Structures are given as structure tokens and as C-alpha cells.
Amino acid sequence: MSGNDNMRDRIQGFILERFPLARKQHFDHQTPLLDGGLLDSLGILDVVGFIEDSFEITLNDDELLPENFQTISHLVAFVARKRSEKQLPTA
Amino acid sequence: MDYLVHHMLHTSARRLADKVALVHGEERLTYREVALRVKGLANGLNNAGIGPSERVGIYLEPSIAQVISIFGVSEAGAAFVPINAVLLRDQVTHIIRDCGMKALITTRAKLTSILDSLSEMPTLEFIVLFDVELPTNLSCRVYRLEDLCADQPTASRRQERISKDLAAILYTSGSTGRPKGVMLSHANIIAGATIVSTYLEITEEERILAILPFSFDAGLNQLMSAFLCGSTLILMTFTFAREIVQMLLRERVTGLAGVPTLWSLLAQPTSTLSRQELPDLRYITNTGGAMPQPILKTLRQTLTTTRIFLMYGLTEAFRSTYLPPEELDRRPTSMGRAIPDTEILVLREDGSQCTPGEIGELVHRGPTVSLGYWGRSEDTARVLRPNPLLAPELGDCERVCYSGDLVKMDEDGFLYFIGRRDTMIKSSGFRISPTEVEDALFKTGKIRSAAVIGVPDEMLGQAIKAFVVPRDGEQIDQAQLISQCAERLPRYMLPKNIEILDELPKTSSGKVDYPALRRREVG
Numbered sequence: 109m110s111g112n113d114n115m116r117d118r119i120q121g122f123i124l125e126r127f128p129l130a131r132k133q134h135f136d137h138q139t140p141l142l143d144g145g146l147l148d149s150l151g152i153l154d155v156v157g158f159i160e161d162s163f164e165i166t167l168n169d170d171e172l173l174p175e176n177f178q179t180i181s182h183l184v185a186f187v188a189r190k191r192s193e194k195q196l197p198t199a
Numbered sequence: 200m201d202y203l204v205h206h207m208l209h210t211s212a213r214r215l216a217d218k219v220a221l222v223h224g225e226e227r228l229t230y231r232e233v234a235l236r237v238k239g240l241a242n243g244l245n246n247a248g249i250g251p252s253e254r255v256g257i258y259l260e261p262s263i264a265q266v267i268s269i270f271g272v273s274e275a276g277a278a279f280v281p282i283n284a285v286l287l288r289d290q291v292t293h294i295i296r297d298c299g300m301k302a303l304i305t306t307r308a309k310l311t312s313i314l315d316s317l318s319e320m321p322t323l324e325f326i327v328l329f330d331v332e333l334p335t336n337l338s339c340r341v342y343r344l345e346d347l348c349a350d351q352p353t354a355s356r357r358q359e360r361i362s363k364d365l366a367a368i369l370y371t372s373g374s375t376g377r378p379k380g381v382m383l384s385h386a387n388i389i390a391g392a393t394i395v396s397t398y399l400e401i402t403e404e405e406r407i408l409a410i411l412p413f414s415f416d417a418g419l420n421q422l423m424s425a426f427l428c429g430s431t432l433i434l435m436t437f438t439f440a441r442e443i444v445q446m447l448l449r450e451r452v453t454g455l456a457g458v459p460t461l462w463s464l465l466a467q468p469t470s471t472l473s474r475q476e477l478p479d480l481r482y483i484t485n486t487g488g489a490m491p492q493p494i495l496k497t498l499r500q501t502l503t504t505t506r507i508f509l510m511y512g513l514t515e516a517f518r519s520t521y522l523p524p525e526e527l528d529r530r531p532t533s534m535g536r537a538i539p540d541t542e543i544l545v546l547r548e549d550g551s552q553c554t555p556g557e558i559g560e561l562v563h564r565g566p567t568v569s570l571g572y573w574g575r576s577e578d579t580a581r582v583l584r585p586n587p588l589l590a591p592e593l594g595d596c597e598r599v600c601y602s603g604d605l606v607k608m609d610e611d612g613f614l615y616f617i618g619r620r621d622t623m624i625k626s627s628g629f630r631i632s633p634t635e636v637e638d639a640l641f642k643t644g645k646i647r648s649a650a651v652i653g654v655p656d657e658m659l660g661q662a663i664k665a666f667v668v669p670r671d672g673e674q675i676d677q678a679q680l681i682s683q684c685a686e687r688l689p690r691y692m693l694p695k696n697i698e699i700l701d702e703l704p705k706t707s708s709g710k711v712d713y714p715a716l717r718r719r720e721v722g
Contacts, residue, residue, distance in 0.1 A: 124682075125678055125679075125682040126685055127685065128682075128686045142438060147438065148285065149437055149438050150690045150691055152438055168467070168468075168469035169440060169441065169467040169468075169470040169471070170469045171469075172440070174438070174439065
């Protein structure tokens with residue numbers, strides 16, 4: 109399993125665990141997170157906290173953009189980019 | 200004379216008919232348009248059978264329909280019950296049952312989320328939907344909001360209300376049990392709007408951004424102040440803090456109210472707020488918890504032309520204190536002093552007044568003291584009591600509000616928050632009772648006992664921490680337990696952390712020793 113696959117599974121697992129709405133629908137790495145109210149403002153904070161703790165990166169406010177949070181795939185690409193900037197190995 | 204909530208709207212509509220009252224996305228409505236729809240809805244609700252002081256719930260996302268509903272219910276002579284859009288089925292069902300709600304204004308999607316509980320709401324006679332398509336399989340009547348808004352008055356005369364009548368019920372949590380409905384009279388709401396708009400110096404030039412929910416006293420007050428003064432109110436929901444900064448710029452917002460969590464987000468070093476000039480932003484207000492000092496410092500450095508008002512209020516007395524911006528340098532940690540036409544007392548247990556610097560309970564007297572809790576006279580009697588300082592000859596003609604907040608007052612009458620008398624938790628501006636969270640933990644069926652406390656959190660003020668004792672033979676997985684709670688609890692009520700214990704600490708009388716759990720976290 110590649111680092112990004114692992115990352116995707118962990119983020120997807122976290123969202124399924126904390127966001128019951130995700131469990132009530134078909135949910136995968138392409139499901140829109142921002143449309144339909146799946147993630148709200150407090151929910152984003154939870155996701156950001158999880159990502160910072162799990163992948164040893166710090167997210168800045170200017171990176172908290174809708175385009176980085178569209179889907180789990182977008183999030184994974186974003187986190188991978190952040191980690192490579194910090195020159196951390198893939199998760 | 201404006202003595203009912205909707206009078207404020209109609210007075211502004213007569214004075215400023217073509218002025219924009221509400222903005223939501225691309226939608227803009229003038230005061231005339233709002234007033235027309237509100238009148239229609241009031242007729243529609245009466246025609247559908249709503250009578251004096253009957254409760255009508257409003258379970259909608261921030262929207263123009265939500266504001267029309269609030270004023271429409273008022274004009275119909277009934278009482279509006281705003282329900283926070285983030286609440287889930289369990290909480291909404293509780294509110295509808297508790298206040299014997301007769302009608303609910305909502306959306307089809309929100310209705311679907313509570314449909315399974317409809318049979319538990321015997322008083323609910325009809326539903327008003329914002330959507331175009333109506334479901335046909337419901338056991339109660341359903342109307343379309345747009346249709347009701349176009350209704351004509353019937354021949355029978357509407358019973359006139361007076362300012363002492365019930366205008367609204369705001370549900371809020373205490374230290375125990377389920378949320379209670381704080382009853383506000385028309386007089387309470389108008390006094391709140393008049394007082395706050397006076398010290399904030401709100402005029403018809405104001406363009407106020409509303410991000411606090413109307414189910415929250417400060418959010419409702421913001422709406423009422425705007426309509427009293429003929430200002431423009433901009434509605435929005437946001438996911439990212441930067442969307443707020445964009446909206447401040449786009450709509451040239453002059454006033455913004457927020458809770459500490461919002462300011463913490465906006466004050467982050469990388470926030471777009473620090474890179475934008477906001478010359479139009481005349482004032483901001485903080486409520487729903489103390490603003491952390493570093494955040495206050497950052498905001499003062501960033502928003503050099505904006506006046507910052509720190510405010511405090513509890514739903515039971517609507518609004519209580521504010522710190523004038525010119526006092527920020529001298530008393531940055533103060534929660535301010537009494538709002539106009541209000542006296543804040545600091546009392547000892549025996550009802551006598553504390554001396555400056557002595558810690559006592561904050562007691563509020565003034566025109567915003569609410570009518571108490573709906574259907575709970577015992578709880579009301581605990582919080583709203585006769586004024587102990589009144590001359591005996593006056594009898595017990597006045598009720599004052601005991602806040603449960605411990606404070607001290609300095610020589611000049613400025614107050615400082617010390618802590619709560621009870622176990623109530625405050626997180627991201629929301630009041631949370633530990634029992635509500637504990638109940639959700641019990642409902643997982645996996646635990647024998649549970650105790651929930653608030654622990655200091657930089658972003659949320661307090662974060663929720665749960666201590667649980669598993670039932671014999673149960674293996675507990677923290678993540679799974681949180682996940683199960685998420686089925687029943689809105690996000691702000693979810694424990695951030697769960698610790699598993701063999702036994703909870705108990706007091707000598709056998710109750711859970713909450714102070715011991717809090718000490719454990721600090722130590």
C-alpha cells in the first residue's frame with residue numbers, strides 16, 4: 109500500500125467515524141465534503157486537528173481553502189504536498 | 200409606539216421603505232418587501248389555525264425565510280421558537296415536545312431528518328416548508344411558505360397582544376438535564392434591541408453581518424437591533440474563516456458580532472484578516488465567552504479603526520454587560536459593566552452585597568430579565584427570585600436573575616468573571632449541560648457510569664472531556680464511542696477526549712465529584 113493510500117484510508121476513516129452524515133450515504137474519496145453540509149465550520153476544525161496530529165504538519169489559515177477540502181482525494185493531495193515541502197517521508 | 204416585535208419592522212418599513220433590509224447571497228429585500236411578506240405570513244399562519252401565544256418552531260438555515268418567519272409569527276400573535284440548524288433529531292424532538300409546538304417552519308431535508316420522530320410530537324398540527332415540492336405522505340397538514348406569505352386576512356379579527364405577552368422561546372442548556380426554553384416577552388426583546396443599539400450607536404447606515412444563530416440571544420438581538428434602527432442585515436453561513444473576511448469586504452460590513460472561537464480563527468497569524476484593510480468595519484462585538492487576551496491584542500493591532508466591544512449576557516436575562524472600547528487599555532480582562540437601564544449586583548449567598556473585589560454571584564435586574572423557563576416553575580423560581588435588596592414596603596414586585604456566574608466587581612463597577620457555580624460547560628459559545636453528553640454516552644449501552652467536564656481549550660474556550668467506566672466485560676474503543684455519540688449529538692456537544700477509568704471519584708454523599716475531575720485535568 110502506498111503512503112497516499114494509507115493517508116486516504118486514515119482520513120476517510122476519521123470522517124466516517126465523526127460525521128454520521130457520511131455513514132448515511134455512499135461515501136468514498138470522491139464524495140463532495142463541502143456541498144450538502146457534510147463538513148461545517150466546527151467540523152473543519154476537527155478535520156484540521158486530526159490531520160495536524162496524524163501527519164505532523166501545521167495547516168495555516170491561508171491554506172484552509174475550499175479547493176483543498178473538496179473531497180478526500182483533494183485533502184490527500186494537499187497533505188502530501190505539505191509533507192513534501194517539509195521533506196517528511198510519505199505517511 | 201413600538202411595543203411588539205414586528206412593530207419595529209413596520210416602523211422601519213414606513214420610514215425607509217426602499218432601503219435594503221436583508222441580504223443573503225444574491226438575494227436582496229427592501230424593508231417594504233420584507234414587511235409585505237411578513238404580513239402575508241401572519242395572515243397565513245392565522246388562517247391555518249395559529250392562535251395567540253401558540254408556539255411556532257423555525258428550523259431553517261440562516262436565510263431570508265428565517266427572518267420573515269420570525270416576524271411573521273410575531274405578527275400572527277404567536278411565539279417563535281428558533282431552532283439552531285445544527286441540532287439533530289433528538290434535540291429537535293425534545294424542543295418540539297417540550298413547548299407543545301403547534302407548527303414548524305422548515306425545509307424538506309430537515310423534515311426528513313426528524314420524520315421518524317413525528318409520531319412523538321402530538322401537538323404538531325402542521326408543517327410549513329420552504330421548498331417548492333411538498334411531500335404527500337405526512338400525517339399532518341403541510342403548507343408551502345411562499346403560499347402562506349401571499350395570504351389575505353380572514354374576516355375574524357386577530358386578538359391583539361401586549362408587550363408583556365410571550366414573543367419567543369430560546370432553548371438553552373443549564374448544568375443538568377435537557378435544554379430549557381427561556382421565555383422572552385415582546386418587551387424583553389425590544390428593550391434588548393433599544394439598549395444594545397444605543398451603546399453600539401447603531402444607525403440606519405449600518406451594514407451588519409449576522410453569523411450568530413437567531414436561536415442564540417446575542418444573534419437574535421443583532422437582528423432586532425438592525426430592524427429597530429433600519430439597518431441592513433447580511434446573512435451568511437460559512438465553513439472557512441476567510442469567507443467571513445471576503446464578505447466583510449464585499450458587503451462593506453460595518454458591524455460584526457462573534458464568539459471567541461470565531462475571533463481565534465480570524466486572528467491566526469496567517470488569516471486573511473491581517474492582510475486586508477477594513478475601513479468600513481466600525482465595530483465588532485464579542486460574546487458567548489471571554490476573548491483570550493492574545494487574540495484581543497492581535498485584533499486591536501489588526502483592526503486599527505474598528506471599535507471592539509466585549510459583551511456578556513445570559514439567555515435568562517437576554518443581555519447584561521459590556522466593556523466600552525475606551526476601557527480596553529485599562530481593563531482588558533473585564534467583562535464590562537451593566538448595560539443601560541440595567542443594574543448588575545454581586546451578591547453573597549445570604550443575599551447581601553459583596554464589597555469591591557469580593558467574589559459573589561452575578562445578579563441582573565432590568566427590563567431584559569426573561570419570563571422564566573417554559574413549563575418549569577421550579578427551575579424558574581431558582582433563577583428568577585425576588586430582589587433581596589428592595590425595601591420591604593415594595594413587596595416582591597420585582598424578579599431579578601441569578602446567573603450562576605461567579606464574578607467580582609472593582610471600585611468603578613467593572614466586573615471580572617471568575618467561574619461557574621455549577622458544572623455547566625461553555626464551548627464555542629454554546630452552553631452544554633454535562634448530563635446531555637453523559638446521556639448520549641449511556642445510550643451506547645457500553646458504559647456503567649460517565650462524567651463530563653469542560654477543559655480549557657485555546658480555540659473553543661472549553662473542550663468536552665468525558666470520563667467513563669465500562670460495563671463489566673465491555674471493551675471500549677474511544678473512537679468508536681465518539682462515533683456513536685455523533686449519531687445523537689451535534690458537533691459542538693461531542694467529547695473531544697474520552698478517558699477510561701475503573702471508578703469515578705465520588706463525594707462523601709456518593710455523587711460524582713466533578714471538582715475532583717477538574718482538578719485532575721489541571722494537575
